[in-house]
Amino acid sequence: MGSWxxxxxxxxxxxxxxxxxxxxxxxxxxxxxxxFVMACEAGNMIHSTVPPQQVNRATMHATVSELWFVLxxxxxxxxxxxxxxGVTTLVPGTSVDxxxxxxxxxxxxxxxxxxxxxxxxxxxxxxxxxxxxxxKWSPTI
Numbered sequence: 001m002g003s004w005x006x007x008x009x010x011x012x013x014x015x016x017x018x019x020x021x022x023x024x025x026x027x028x029x030x031x032x033x034x035x036f037v038m039a040c041e042a043g044n045m046i047h048s049t050v051p052p053q054q055v056n057r058a059t060m061h062a063t064v065s066e067l068w069f070v071l072x073x074x075x076x077x078x079x080x081x082x083x084x085x086g087v088t089t090l091v092p093g094t095s096v097d098x099x100x101x102x103x104x105x106x107x108x109x110x111x112x113x114x115x116x117x118x119x120x121x122x123x124x125x126x127x128x129x130x131x132x133x134x135x136k137w138s139p140t141i
Contacts, residue, residue: 016040020047029130030056030106031141034118043121050075050106050114058105058135064120066098073114077106078136087136090114105135 016038024033032048039045050056050073058078068077068090075090081102088096090106098104108114 044123050108055107055140057139059130060103067119069117070094071115074110075108075114079104103133
């Protein structure tokens with residue numbers, strides 16, 4: 001997913017403001033188009049877009065946990081942490097977490113883009129963070 005300059009946050013550093021980039025900056029290891037929004041030492045935030053009917057690859061993160069907030073569209077996320085496994089519907093206003101070490105896969109089940117904000121903590125270290133795993137659905141990418 002790439003990397004970008006990180007500034008201090010939450011520790012008396014300078015405030016920052018960003019504008020959502022017009023075009024995607026990169027693709028996530030799972031297959032979503034991502035735009036870098038904001039980053040600091042504690043974490044980073046991206047805007048993710050999954051096109052209609054796309055099923056992304058299943059992955060697991062080694063050191064990063066994520067928090068998602070769905071903005072638009074309709075989809076599903078499967079999560080399996082070894083103790084529990086389930087599918088959650090993703091609609092605008094839904095928040096989900098992806099704790100470190102949780103296998104997960106997501107898909108767009110609608111006819112419009114599925115978009116969500118994703119906050120990673122600590123900051124995303126690079127594409128080697130994600131390991132591909134067996135998922136619930138066959139990827140379309």
